[in-house]
Amino acid sequence: ELGPYSHFMQKEIHEQPRALTDSIEAVIDSNGFDVELFGDEAAGTFRDIDSILILAAGTSYYAGLTAKYWLESIAGLPTSVEIASEYRYRVSVPNPRQLIVTISQSGETLDTMEALKHAKSLGQTQTLSICNVQESAIPRASKLVFYTRAGAEIGVASTKAFTTQLVALFILTATLAKQRGVLSQAQEHEMLEALRQIPASVQHALNLEPQIREWAKAFANKQHALFLGRGIHYPIALEGALKLKEISYIHAEAYPAGELKHGPLALVDENMPVVVIAPNDALLEKVKSNMQEVRARGGQVYVFADLDSHFGESEGVHVIRTPRHVGLLSPILHSIPVQLLAYHTALLKGTDVDKPRNLAKSVTVE
Numbered sequence: 001e002l003g004p005y006s007h008f009m010q011k012e013i014h015e016q017p018r019a020l021t022d023s024i025e026a027v028i029d030s031n032g033f034d035v036e037l038f039g040d041e042a043a044g045t046f047r048d049i050d051s052i053l054i055l056a057a058g059t060s061y062y063a064g065l066t067a068k069y070w071l072e073s074i075a076g077l078p079t080s081v082e083i084a085s086e087y088r089y090r091v092s093v094p095n096p097r098q099l100i101v102t103i104s105q106s107g108e109t110l111d112t113m114e115a116l117k118h119a120k121s122l123g124q125t126q127t128l129s130i131c132n133v134q135e136s137a138i139p140r141a142s143k144l145v146f147y148t149r150a151g152a153e154i155g156v157a158s159t160k161a162f163t164t165q166l167v168a169l170f171i172l173t174a175t176l177a178k179q180r181g182v183l184s185q186a187q188e189h190e191m192l193e194a195l196r197q198i199p200a201s202v203q204h205a206l207n208l209e210p211q212i213r214e215w216a217k218a219f220a221n222k223q224h225a226l227f228l229g230r231g232i233h234y235p236i237a238l239e240g241a242l243k244l245k246e247i248s249y250i251h252a253e254a255y256p257a258g259e260l261k262h263g264p265l266a267l268v269d270e271n272m273p274v275v276v277i278a279p280n281d282a283l284l285e286k287v288k289s290n291m292q293e294v295r296a297r298g299g300q301v302y303v304f305a306d307l308d309s310h311f312g313e314s315e316g317v318h319v320i321r322t323p324r325h326v327g328l329l330s331p332i333l334h335s336i337p338v339q340l341l342a343y344h345t346a347l348l349k350g351t352d353v354d355k356p357r358n359l360a361k362s363v364t365v366e
């Protein structure tokens with residue numbers, strides 16, 4: 001069942017080009033963002049909404065944080081993202097015109113299910129589930145459903161489910177923008193093209209595995225690591241830190257790079273490896289200067305850049321370049337190297353990669 005791979009996690013990381021292809025198939029086939037993709041009632045529902053609230057846990061929550069950037073900048077919809085277990089116990093101000101989007105790989109996460117029930121009890125009846133398991137509890141309790149087609153995910157650490165959630169959220173963004181009349185034909189074409197290219201670009205990123213395996217040696221003997229990103233790549237820094245914590249048991253934290261000087265910079269010395277997610281985007285120059293703050297304190301910097309971000313290696317600055325710049329879908333592409341870094345670090349440490357201690361695949365308790 002594992003084929004040439006050592007663990008389900010490694011296999012699932014490598015299945016991502018296929019998982020992404022399957023998850024975008026309907027869009028590519030119809031050559032556009034058809035509202036029906038979200039179910040019969042989607043057209044009416046999407047017409048009535050004025051904002052979005054995303055509820056999820058763990059990695060799925062980070063997919064939601066990424067989507068906020070797309071939904072606000074492309075669809076113009078105010079979007080909040082909240083951890084399900086926090087939302088359900090908080091007194092909030094319900095808005096019946098808000099679309100509640102739950103994201104859950106398993107569709108059975110109790111915290112997310114209870115958050116959905118709580119939203120409904122407040123009269124928030126416009127609900128959409130993004131889920132990887134057909135007919136599981138959360139989609140069954142939702143008005144609209146979009147299934148990702150990652151296939152069964154067995155490794156406890158989520159990988160292919162995460163990147164397929166991201167494409168689902170990108171498709172949702174384009175569909176909402178189109179329906180609201182704020183998506184030009186040129187933009188629709190650009191977003192379709194971005195989706196068409198992503199499986200091949202991800203394959204190119206997977207080919208970086210030997211280089212990343214080398215880097216893992218510098219992490220396996222450390223107690224701590226810091227992950228930095230800005231803007232739409234900050235959630236990918238969070239995801240990278242979570243992956244490393246979960247499977248290698250190395251304490252890792254993620255920060256938006258601009259926050260560094262407001263506290264965490266005090267942690268940086270030569271024993272703190274710092275991973276920087278730095279593809280070419282509007283904030284790249286800012287990220288570069290944040291990186292200098294780390295270098296000035298002796299921190300070793302490991303940069304995941306892309307072809308367009310023009311990073312040179314220098315003393316203490318290690319760079320791996322993903323072979324393409326993929327614009328809006330860049331968070332998907334940059335998920336790959338952080339997954340591989342966590343995987344190879346855990347492998348060197350000899351931890352149980354597919355079943356890390358204390359964790360369960362589907363968290364059906366509070």
Ligand code: F6R
Pocket residue numbers: 057058059060061103104105106107108109112156157158159242243246362363
């Ligand atoms: C991390 C991970 C967890 C899950 C979280 C939500 O690798 O797997 O953080 O993402 O427990 O699970 P789902 O998406 O099934 O609701």
